[in-house]
Amino acid sequence: MRYLCLIYPDEAVLNALSERDYAAIVEEVLAYREELRLSGHYVASSPLQPAEVTTTLRVRNGRVMITDGPFVETKEQIGGFYLIEATDLNDAIRVAAKMPPARLGSIEVRPLREHNLVELKHKGC
Numbered sequence: 001m002r003y004l005c006l007i008y009p010d011e012a013v014l015n016a017l018s019e020r021d022y023a024a025i026v027e028e029v030l031a032y033r034e035e036l037r038l039s040g041h042y043v044a045s046s047p048l049q050p051a052e053v054t055t056t057l058r059v060r061n062g063r064v065m066i067t068d069g070p071f072v073e074t075k076e077q078i079g080g081f082y083l084i085e086a087t088d089l090n091d092a093i094r095v096a097a098k099m100p101p102a103r104l105g106s107i108e109v110r111p112l113r114e115h116n117l118v119e120l121k122h123k124g125c
Helices: 011-016 019-039 089-097 100-104 117-122
Strands: 002-009 042-047 055-060 063-068 080-085 105-111
Touching: 002 011, 002 089, 002 100, 019 042, 019 080, 019 100, 080 089, 089 105, 100 105
Parallel strands: none
Antiparallel strands: 002 080, 002 105, 042 080, 055 063
């Protein structure tokens, strides 16, 4: 089963890191990504640009509304993701708990919804 691990670092904590500490975290992230690859858990991952360059859109009554920045104002904004393959939620949590960014904020572990195309057609999607 696939799980999306959304990385929510506290950007104030992240921005307060020295260049040396930031480089050390990046090295840990790259090493852990390789560990995930070797264990068969890795599907994809990527950091994201800072929250201030986010564009949020909504479509209501056929109109597209665009807002600069994230929709919610919180200390922790999504900073990246891992897409992993895990046997179950416990396995996914075990994998996510070792992700270096967990020390700088939080990680949301969410199973992907697997749709059967026949099911979707039947539901009118």
